Amino acid sequence: MLSTVHSAKKATNITLSADVLSEAKALKINISQACDQYLRELVRAERERRWQHDHADFVTAYNQTVDAEGLPLDQWRTF
DSSP: OOOSSSOOOOOOOOOOOHHHHHHHHHTTOOHHHHHHHHHHHHHHHHHHHHHHHHTHHHHHHHHHHHHHHOOTTGGGOOO
């Protein structure tokens, strides 16, 4: 699981478009932080996409069961 709380950092080399890098530096954007935040979001989105793909059959079957039988314990709901 990814966390934004004091993760260990590791130096790496990346290649960026020169014009974007220059503009970001001119705007005083923290390149490392921006790349880390964006990559973290990409990883989160990809994990979610894969979970949905891996569990699609179960979700479909569960939804069909709920459609046919209603929600489990529905008779005891007070809302």
